[in-house]
Amino acid sequence: MADRPRVFLGTDHAGYELKERLKALLEADGHEVGDCGAHGYDANDDYPAFCIEAGRRAVAEGGYGVVLGGSGNGEQIAANKVPGVRAALCWSPELARLAREHNDANVLSLPARFLSEEEAVEVVRAFLATSFPGDERHVRRIGQISSYEAGDRPRPAAAGG
Numbered sequence: 794m795a796d797r798p799r800v801f802l803g804t805d806h807a808g809y810e811l812k813e814r815l816k817a818l819l820e821a822d823g824h825e826v827g828d829c830g831a832h833g834y835d836a837n838d839d840y841p842a843f844c845i846e847a848g849r850r851a852v853a854e855g856g857y858g859v860v861l862g863g864s865g866n867g868e869q870i871a872a873n874k875v876p877g878v879r880a881a882l883c884w885s886p887e888l889a890r891l892a893r894e895h896n897d898a899n900v901l902s903l904p905a906r907f908l909s910e911e912e913a914v915e916v917v918r919a920f921l922a923t924s925f926p927g928d929e930r931h932v933r934r935i936g937q938i939s940s941y942e943a944g945d946r947p948r949p950a951a952a953g954g
Contacts, residue, residue, distance in 0.1 A: 797822065798921060799856030803829040803847030804868070805840035808861025808905035811913055815859065818914060824921075827854075841871040848872035848880065848900050858900035859917060869902035876942050879935070884908060886919035893923035895931050 800819050804812040809831050819826050829846040831838050844860040844867075851858035852875060860868040865882045872880040880900035881892035884907060892898035901920045903913055925931075 797824045799825045799827065799851075799854060800921070801827040801829055801847040801850040801854075801856060801858045802861070803840070803843035803845075803858065803872075804861040804905070805831055805838045805843060806834055806836050807840075807863035808868075808903065809834050811903070811905045811908075811910060812861050814910055815861075815913065815917060819917070822918075825856075827856075840868050844868045844871040845875055848875035848878040851899050852877035856899075857921060859903065859920075860900060861903045861905045863904065863906045865902040865904035865907075869900075872900045872902065877939075879938070883916050883920065884912075886915050889916045889920035890923045893920060893925055897925040897931070897935055 802812050802816055816826050816828060827850055829850060830843040840862050847858040847860050858872060860872050860880065862868040869880045869882045872878050878900050879896055879898045880902050881896060881898040882902040882904065883889040883892055884904055889901060892901070901917065903916060908916065
């Protein structure tokens with residue numbers, strides 16, 4: 794479906810089973826899915842390369858990333874190292890909506906060991922269904938983050954002004 798965004802998935806062993814389930818569900822929902830790994834269960838694998846690739850492809854090819862791990866913390870950190878990625882760790886549909894509405898998040902990080910499959914599906918669907926309304930204050934803040942990535946070091950405004 795042309796109106797469904799592309800979704801790039803990345804995880805290590807801790808999120809592998811959930812990633813496989815989400816991949817099938819997203820494809821059934823009409824999304825084009827890019828699987829950035831892991832491509833099999835390996836208890837000794839490392840998440841950074843998989844999550845960085847999901848973030849890189851989300852930025853370079855358009856669409857969104859979903860990274861999964863035990864807690865989702867390291868996966869979010871890894872994805873956020875990619876310029877242009879705004880990854881948010883979410884464990885509820887409300888947080889997923891706020892990440893999109895306030896931060897224009899383009900990568901969702903899920904704590905696979907703390908969500909049931911049904912909960913994860915709700916969070917992913919909320920994230921993908923929510924658009925960024927472009928409110929001026931949020932655009933301004935995102936611009937400050939992007940400027941920092943580009944090498945500009947913004948200074949905080951003085952208190953009260």
